[in-house]
Amino acid sequence: MNRTILIADDEKNIRNGLQLALEDEGYSILLASDGKEAWNLITENNVDMLITDLRMPHMSGQELLKRVSSNYPTMPVVILTGHGTIEAAVEAMRNGAVDFMTKPLNLDRLFLLIRRAFSNLDLHDQNAALKKELAELKRQSGYSKIIGKSEPMVRLMETVKQVADATASVLVTGESGVGKELVADALHQLSSRSNGPFIKVSCASFAETLLEDELFGHERGAFSGATAARKGRFELANGGTLFLDEIGEISQGTQVKLLRVLQERQFERLGGEKTLTVDVRLVAATNRDLRAEVDAGRFREDLYYRLNVIHMEVPPLRERKEDIPLLMSHFLEMYNERNKRQVEGFSQRAKAAMLSYDWPGNIRELGNCVESAVVLASEKIIDLDDLPGAVKNASSEERVVIPVGTTMEQAEKALILATIASCGGNKSKAADILGVARKTLHRKVQEYKLGEQ
The missing domain is CATH 3.40.50.300 (P-loop containing nucleotide triphosphate hydrolases)
Incomplete structure (x- = not known):
């Protein structure tokens, strides 16, 4: 999915430099030289993320952040700041910014921050779509307590x-x-x-x-x-x-x-x-x-x-695993309400583990798992570590075994190779998983001559 990022900064060199770097990463970029121009672009375009300086003419970054948080609450905002305004950047995070960065910018850290923000946005969109699908399924079935769209459950109903x-x-x-x-x-x-x-x-x-x-x-x-x-x-x-x-x-x-x-x-x-x-x-x-x-x-x-x-x-749950995401959404909503929590969804790692697990206790066990995770989760998103041990250990994620005595260079090579292999050779996806920029990964591949192996 092509994402659009708006860069708002009154320094032309920063705007243009970020534009080149982010376009090279595959993002569409919009530019604004002040807060007022940025707000107009947001209202007229489909903007997925805002990167804004705090000090700008006509409308400050703080005022721009307040407007975005009020009108576009799911849009991630990253604050750019000089060392002298870090306190103001921290205050901006309290007002809804996802993070702040000091100038001069560390591009690798910025790319990682952007990927994380979009990953959370993707999770939000996926969970909202699941919730909508669940509501429609309940409406169509005529009986809302049995949840499933798999062929065995459709036949049963x-x-x-x-x-x-x-x-x-x-x-x-x-x-x-x-x-x-x-x-x-x-x-x-x-x-x-x-x-x-x-x-x-x-x-x-x-x-x-x-x-x-x-x-x-x-x-x-x-x-x-x-x-x-x-x-x-x-x-x-x-x-x-x-x-x-x-x-x-x-x-x-x-x-x-x-x-x-x-x-x-x-x-x-x-x-x-x-x-x-x-x-x-x-x-x-x-x-x-x-x-x-x-x-x-x-x-x-x-x-x-x-x-x-x-x-x-x-049928047992292991024979209708396509119903698991719907059941997860159903139980999440139920146990949020019962326990007065506001957990928003599941991370990709948690979903992968729950889809890999065979659920010998079936729906009853799945419900207990979700309730436990809702109660114990420290963040808005349930992650792998929030799941019971048996479920967590079923994660289909591949593991790289690195013996003691391995050099840092050898360990890095092994990790890069295994990640690229697990992504079917897709280096862009591998870069996302490793948390580095695509250019960095390509440079490492050339440096270690991994393409020759």
């Missing part, structure tokens, strides 16, 4: 919409943390039962007798301590949806009673004789292979077929 209004039982399978409960919730919310109750039960949370009481309720006196009748989850879900999570954990005895409810829509409370009839849509979920459980004799085959009328497999 199409199936959810297709079967949401049916009464047939649904079995949702997938690894822990993939969002099986959200699929059950989507089935309910997109159905004509959405005004009815959505009742959830984690089957692994209860012992056998307690689970039966939880599902079917009990009559007064059914057991010691049953001082009053109590409705079970099936009764509470009447007219709505009952979600049974971790269905593979239930005992054989409970399986028999659950089978009867699915077949006849009828049951009795514990200790009761009255047969109750309910209208409930059942959605079950498991991270186990229920077919294997049937073959092993631990799960009833007839119940398996009753549950598995419609089967939905939620």
Whole structure:
């Protein structure tokens, strides 16, 4: 992307010298001899960055900075100053400048500063585009809690919409943390039962007798301590949806009673004789292979077929990595709000690591990772060091191993060679990564005769 930089300085030699140097780096340059002319150019052109002296006629650099910060808050501003006005330059940074440089200028430092500023600007633009894409995706899907544009997730949501209004039982399978409960919730919310109750039960949370009481309720006196009748989850879900999570954990005895409810829509409370009839849509979920459980004799085959009328497999996050940036944006917004933070996004290094990691804990782990980074981040941008160790270590960045005893010249040569190789021979990109000017890198390549290797 070609960036435009405005140079505002009343010294002609500085303006022209910077113009030649920056045009040689590939930037488009606009020139102004005072603050007023600079402001006019900003309002009439697409300016990406301002480099301005503090002391100029007609409008000072301080006044120009105030106008830019107020009207163009994302535009980076670099202040040029003489040694006698460093205090004023520091004050300018408090007013929104990204950095200041003293004259005479160190061009390599200026080029690095410009690259960093544009890198942050690129991140801001990318995060804003992701946020916009996320909002549009939520609007189009009709259900904002499931996020994904990958082919597996698009197919899954199409199936959810297709079967949401049916009464047939649904079995949702997938690894822990993939969002099986959200699929059950989507089935309910997109159905004509959405005004009815959505009742959830984690089957692994209860012992056998307690689970039966939880599902079917009990009559007064059914057991010691049953001082009053109590409705079970099936009764509470009447007219709505009952979600049974971790269905593979239930005992054989409970399986028999659950089978009867699915077949006849009828049951009795514990200790009761009255047969109750309910209208409930059942959605079950498991991270186990229920077919294997049937073959092993631990799960009833007839119940398996009753549950598995419609089967939905939620893919693990490692199989839909193109959804990770959207999920990162979603969680960033969520946890900024919850923790009263204003983190703006993720650095390229952090994104690379998060895309490289396989997320064995799936979306749940990703959400926890983003929340941790939001809370612990010391800057506005989450960087690689803000991520948990397991994620950070998954970074796909190549490493150069330099043994002890290597000379500085040999180390520099090895680093330059490895960086150019990782960039596919693109020396401009390599210069950006190494934080040096293109001319400097080309000079080093010629000096070390690296082009001959």
